[in-house]
Amino acid sequence: MNNKELKSSVLLLLASIIWGFAFIAQRVGIKYVGSFTFNGIRFALGAVSLIPLLLFTNHRAKKVNSKNSRDKGIKLYEEIRAGVIIGSMLFGGITLQQLGLVETTAGKAAFITGFYLILVPLFGVFFRQKLNRSTWAAGVVSFAGLYLISITRDFSIARGDLLVFFGAFFWAGHILLIDRFTRKFDALKLSIMQYTFCSLLSLILAAAFEDINLNGIVQASVPILYGGIASVGIAYTLQIYGQKHARPSHAAIILSLESVFAALGEFIILGETMSLRAYTGCILMFAGVLMSQLGSINSYREKTAKSL
Secondary structure, three states: OHHHHHHHHHHHHHHHHHHHHHHHHHHHHHOOHHHHHHHHHHHHHHHHOOOHHHHHHHHHHOOOOOOOOOHHHHHHHHHHHHHHHHHHHHHHHHHHHHHHHOOOOOOHHHHHHOHHHHHHHHHHHHHHOOOOHHHHHHHHHEEEHHHHHHHHOOOOOOOOHHHHHHHHHHHHHHHHHHHHOOHHHHHHHHHHHHHHHHHHHHHHHHHHHOOOOOHHHHOOOHHHHHHHHHHHEEEEEHHHHHHHHHHHHHHHHHHOOHHHHHHHHHHOOOOOOOHHHHHHHHHHHHHHHHHHHHHHHHHHHHHHHHHH
């Protein structure tokens, strides 16, 4: 594994930790405000939190940028278009997940969301992305771990579970599209654009279908702040930068560790203990990540050996 791949893995792991604990924030937040209100405010916070960084990077870019205004106009249009596309995927995934959490537990939601782990390599085939055996094996092992962590023996498909399940298709598309667009456009700009678009859609629907009141927002302020600044402003940006040098299938496996940290979050914050079954699932999840990274290491060694 080269330095870029290692850095990407670390960034994606940090994102999965933040997202795991975000399941707890989401569950607490919807006790006081509607799902669309919660998402609308937190994604707005996420976009705003990145503006100072954007201004700083733009200031530095002006010193070395010599392109004419016509080229800049074309690129800006393409960046906005990319931001709207991935923002739509983000909106679909997070909305279905948030609505599903009203009627299901964080554990089940974490497992069902993790179904994108299987969907990413399957969708990747349509984008002509090559997959090795270790990636498929790691996906199966990680999926088994997700099952043990989040699903009890009396598993049943409820309305909330179905909503989160449909959201998994949006998450898979989101990962693949980010992998495609971050190779062409600035990751920071894409982050702000997708957050802004997702926030606007959420707030429009909140105004139409929910009762927005200041008291509820104040009571949900801590979950909203965590969801906006940490889960959105920091974690989604870590995902975009992390995926610049990581294969989509490997990124999906690392990000799926959010289920492990969601289970830990329930124990630490909500006081819920994990069973032996759940601990076994955690071990399988980490084993899946190791398997995926071993595949990268072997590929890198083979390329290095051939170049000698």
